[in-house]
Amino acid sequence: MPHAAPRPHLTPLARKLAARIASQGPMSFHDYMEACLYDPDHGYYKKREALGRGGDFITAPEISQVFGELIGLWAGEVWRQMGEPGAVRLIELGPGRGTLMADALRALRVLPRFLESMTVHLIETSEPLRNAQRATLAGTVPPISWHGRLSDVPEGPSVLIANEFFDCLPVHQFVFSAATQDWRERMVTFEERTFEIVSGPVTNQVRLSPHGSVPGDGDILEFRPGVEEALSAFAARAERGPAAALLIDYGYSRPSLGDTVQAVKQHHFTGIFDAPGETDLTAHVDFSHLDARAAAAGFETFGPMPMGEWLLRVGLEARTQQLLASASEEEARGLIGQVSRLVDPAQMGALFKVVALTRGVPVPPPPFSRE
Numbered sequence: 001m002p003h004a005a006p007r008p009h010l011t012p013l014a015r016k017l018a019a020r021i022a023s024q025g026p027m028s029f030h031d032y033m034e035a036c037l038y039d040p041d042h043g044y045y046k047k048r049e050a051l052g053r054g055g056d057f058i059t060a061p062e063i064s065q066v067f068g069e070l071i072g073l074w075a076g077e078v079w080r081q082m083g084e085p086g087a088v089r090l091i092e093l094g095p096g097r098g099t100l101m102a103d104a105l106r107a108l109r110v111l112p113r114f115l116e117s118m119t120v121h122l123i124e125t126s127e128p129l130r131n132a133q134r135a136t137l138a139g140t141v142p143p144i145s146w147h148g149r150l151s152d153v154p155e156g157p158s159v160l161i162a163n164e165f166f167d168c169l170p171v172h173q174f175v176f177s178a179a180t181q182d183w184r185e186r187m188v189t190f191e192e193r194t195f196e197i198v199s200g201p202v203t204n205q206v207r208l209s210p211h212g213s214v215p216g217d218g219d220i221l222e223f224r225p226g227v228e229e230a231l232s233a234f235a236a237r238a239e240r241g242p243a244a245a246l247l248i249d250y251g252y253s254r255p256s257l258g259d260t261v262q263a264v265k266q267h268h269f270t271g272i273f274d275a276p277g278e279t280d281l282t283a284h285v286d287f288s289h290l291d292a293r294a295a296a297a298g299f300e301t302f303g304p305m306p307m308g309e310w311l312l313r314v315g316l317e318a319r320t321q322q323l324l325a326s327a328s329e330e331e332a333r334g335l336i337g338q339v340s341r342l343v344d345p346a347q348m349g350a351l352f353k354v355v356a357l358t359r360g361v362p363v364p365p366p367p368f369s370r371e
C-alpha cells in the first residue's frame with residue numbers, strides 16, 4: 001500500500017494564500033514574498049520581534065555597539081560637510097530594535113551641536129518593532145517620531161541610514177527560456193496542499209533589459225521594485241535640501257543571475273514555502289542596480305565597499321581599543337569576537353557592503369573619495 005504523503009501543517013497565511021490562488025490563479029513570487037512579510041493579519045513583520053538572539057536572525061548592530069557608534073559619527077561628519085544645517089532630519093529605514101540608533105546617538109554626544117539641530121525619524125511598518133524601538137530609545141535626547149513611509153518625513157536636510165532594510169523588500173523572479181528566447185515570471189501556485197513554483201507571463205517588465213551576458217536556459221533574474229520607490233522618495237527630499245544616505249546590506253556588486261531568496265527561522269535556513277508568515281524571507285541586494293538607479297535619480301554615489309573595509313576605514317580599530325582599555329578579560333574576548341565577526345571577509349565583512357549617496361554635499365562622505 002503506498003504511503004500517504006504527510007499532510008503539511010498549514011499556517012493561517014498559507015490557508016489565506018491558498019484560497020487566493022484558488023480564486024485568482026497563481027500569484028507572482030513577488031506578491032507571495034510581500035504577503036509573507038507584510039500581510040496585515042499574518043505577515044512576518046506584523047506579529048513578531050524577529051531579531052536578536054531570541055528571534056530568527058541577528059544583525060550587525062545587535063552584534064556590537066561599535067557598529068552603530070561608527071555610523072553615528074559618520075552621520076555627524078556628513079552633517080559638518082553639509083555646512084551644519086539646522087532642522088536636520090536623521091532618518092533610519094527599518095530600525096529593528098532601535099539598537100543602531102541608540103548607539104549612534106550615544107556616540108554623537110561628542111557633537112552636541114548636531115544633537116541639538118536634529119530630529120530623528122524612524123520608518124517602520126512593524127508594530128512590535130516600533131514598541132521595541134520606543135523602549136530602547138526611551139530617554140534619548142533629540143525628539144523622535146515614527147512614520148510608515150519615507151515620504152511622510154517633514155522636509156529638511158537629511159542624513160539617512162539603512163542597515164539590512166533593502167534585503168527584506170520583495171523581489172520579482174524571472175526565468176529565461178532558451179526555447180522562446182524570452183523571460184517568464186516565476187509564479188507561486190498551490191497544489192496537493194503544497195506551494196510550488198510554476199512559470200507564467202511576466203507581470204513586471206521593468207528590469208528585463210539586457211543584463212550584461214546572454215542568459216541561458218533556466219537562468220533566474222531578480223528585480224526589486226521597492227529600491228526604486230525608496231530612491232525616488234529620497235530624491236524628492238534631496239530636491240529641497242542637502243541629503244546623504246548610508247545603505248548597508250548583503251548582496252552582490254555586479255549584475256548577477258540566480259535565485260538568492262532565503263528563508264530563515266530561529267537562526268537556521270528553511271524552505272521558502274515552510275510556514276509562510278512565520279519565517280523571515282530576504283534576497284540579496286543588487287548593488288549595481290541600486291547604484292544605477294541612484295545615479296539616475298541625481299545622487300552622487302560611492303561604493304559599494306565591503307563592510308569590513310568600511311568599518312576599518314572609519315575608525316573601528318581605534319574605537320575597539322578604547323573599549324578594550326576598560327574591559328575585563330572576558331569582555332575583551334567577547335568584544336574581539338564580535339568585531340571580527342563584522343570585519344572578517346569569511347564572516348560578514350565581504351558579503352555585506354556599504355553604499356553612500358549624496359546630493360548637495362560638496363565633498364565625498366568618509367571614507368570615500370572621488371576617483
Ligand code: SAH
Pocket residue numbers: 045051059060061062093094095096097100123124125126129148162163164165168169
Ligand atoms: N536595521 C535593523 C533591522 C533590520 S530587519 C538592524 O540592523 O538590526 C528589517 C527592518 O525593516 C525591520 O525593522 C522591519 O520591520 C523593517 N521593515 C521591513 N520592511 C519595511 C518597509 N517596507 N517599510 C518600513 N520598514 C520595514
